[in-house]
Amino acid sequence: MNKKLVYVAHPFGGKESNRKKIDMIMSDLVLNDVKHDYVSPIHNYGYVYLTGDDYQKGLDICLGLLGHCDVLVLCEGWNMSRGCKGEYEFADKHNIKIYTLDLWKTLNRI
Template identity: 30%
Template structure:
């Protein structure tokens, strides 16, 4: 079974808040992973992190969970486009009954 990738807006948000939200989501969705699990740090370029996230998404996941606010995030929009192109199942936080927040 492949993983569920959590697509969460990061740029322009408090990183600690988004990290905590990703951890709460992971508690609710079995076998899920967030961008914070793939590459964590601040010493590389934005393109480096996005490249690693997309690579992981396509190689290891069959589902993507789009967190609220994804539409305003270039990174999340790119992840959704990749998921659309490669036929991954797409779930949306605002349509999900999994999360209690």
């Protein structure tokens, strides 16, 4: 069985409080849904968080990962996050299915 690869986008801004929130969300998804594989750009690339003029370079690295994924899941507050909005626009342009976290969890009974 080929599992779909799911990219989980969460606001970050380099804030430890956001890292803790996505840690909990990813734990819930990974432990309670064996039908999908999950990736989080914060977990993959958060250690090289870029700001200022380098911000777009950091986002482009994340979008490279998103390009390999089948699904984008947007966490609460995504619409207030520059990065998450960029991920949404990329997914929309590249026909990657998009869900909010609550809808994704409901549809997949997580």
